Amino acid sequence: MDIVVCIKRVPATDTAIKIAADGKSIETNGVSFEMNAYDEFALEQALLIKEQLGEGTVTALTIGPSLAQKVMRDALARGADKAVVLTTDEWIYDGAQVAQALATYLQANPAQIVLCGKQAVDSDNNQLAGNLAARLGFGCVTEVTKLELADGTFTAERDIEGAREVVTCKTPAVISCNKGLNQPRYANLKGIMKAKKKPLEEAAADLPAAAMEIVSLELPPARADGRIIGEGVDAVPALIEALRNEAKAI
């Protein structure tokens, strides 16, 4: 069974983001990048599936600049067999563009299972899984928190508003992974050394024209200081009043 994991290189979550001079992108100078956290669950699940089946390959696939090789090395160190960077220097925002470029690659290099994170923590678009599955004609389950595979059929659990949904889905399928699905492993030293010898390929991404464009980017306004309304039970009416009329929160 060949498994592909779609991985995005995103700014590390502990860096303070600055908007670049063009007002439409972020300043990348001095920012460190890492594997999108939800994609770590996808990679771990791919490795678990391969271990369960005792055969197959896990390919880590990304679209991004050549610099994304570092994140791909990390995926190889954790256990992926092969990694591919579809290169572009553009900062892509349009989910359909990404899905089409990945679909083009996957049509030429077929896989039965495609795993991805439920969303990328930088653009939070939440588009890829459905968009890619539609283009490939695959089944699709999103935001899974439990996944089992038997006889070519997945049984997946998803947390929905106030309940847990259980669905089945035949392969080939695109599955997007949520927190709680598994506990991603860390790369160990042996894995890091082995990663050097594994194939890491680069090819230009075949990107269609973008349908969406970022018009402007703004940082959220700085949070105003808190205010003590009063103390004890007596302060409750004033608090409710402030929440209702000032903050418009209730």
Place this chain on the structure above:
Amino acid sequence: MSIAGPVRATLPCNMARRIDTYLESLIDEDKFAFYEAVRDFGDAEIAPHLLGWEREHQLVPDSCIRAMGDLGLFGLPIAEEHGGQGGDHTDLCLMGLALGYHSQSVAITPGAAISLGAKPVQLFGTDEQKKAHLPALANGERMFVFGLSEPGRGSDAANPQVTAIRQGDKWVINGEKCWSTNARWASHVVVHALTAPDAPNGKRSTCFIVPMDAPGVFYQEMQGKKVWEQSSTGSIMFENVEVAHDQILGAENGGFKVMVTTLNGGRLFIAALALSSLAFALDKCRIYAEERIQFDEKPIGRFQRVQDVIVDMDIALERGLTWLAHSCKLFEAGKLSRESAAKLKVDCSRSASDLVSLGMEICGGVACFDEFGLIRHHNDLFVTRVGEGSNFALKDLIVRPLRK
């Protein structure tokens, strides 16, 4: 990663860990990738729990030891043919830097297990001893402790009061070891015992591999220690403990050589721990100095006397890391002298201790609190001055080539 693990404080780019900037230029890409993996493990699996462990006076929990085992940390510089990760001493020190940034106690657990526990077996073990122990040591199933120090013998380690007397093809051991790091989890102790009282100094002792569950071996955790609080430190009693002759590690009456050769590498690791505390303190202090607003609504980081402390920490960190990286390479090549290893340990532990005290001073009262983190490093740095050779005693060694 912040989704599975806790979110790190959001830092401006130039406030990212200073130590990372230096390491990135000192070591190659693979080694840096390994450092990053252990650093991320520490951020997610250790940092969030540390305060709880401290307040509950808990040793490193078994689950954490298992997780470090899964990460291969106990087998770092053990050859792949013996089930290890095939790394070197630089990797070991990188682990010390990455884990020690949060807690020296946690870092010393695999650190001592390797540099004091497995190392003498790697250096002096027979093929049978290596085969029998290294795979289980590499995956963390077994742990060896280094039984050198005794209640009555610290710096004067060449003359143990623990004795081993030969009876036919076995030996009988009596006496007490103390300060044994990792005793709580140990499967075996390497006992340094007096075997030839009348031989010249340095040739009087022999090392034996003794199972902790052998009849006559008793362990007790040393209570009341306020440094390395999550690390196990035990005292181990030996009452007529019988050991087979083939459990000698190294040569008969060559025990002191086994111990001091092992300590050379261990001292580099202790230097790494001192630098990890300095690295933490530097980041903590420089961020706090920018955030603490006093007088005219401006940060205290504008005061030059505050800057002086921060700059001195930064200088000491870059100097220490550069020296450590260089020493690890010499150690791997078998070219690091005992004096050089001692000098590095003395310098890193001393400068980190002095600077962390000053660092606490520039932060003021808040530095007294456990959750601020500096007091933990301040206390733990004491061990780096005294452990694996007290700095004052090591100067006796360092001075030798300087005198006629």
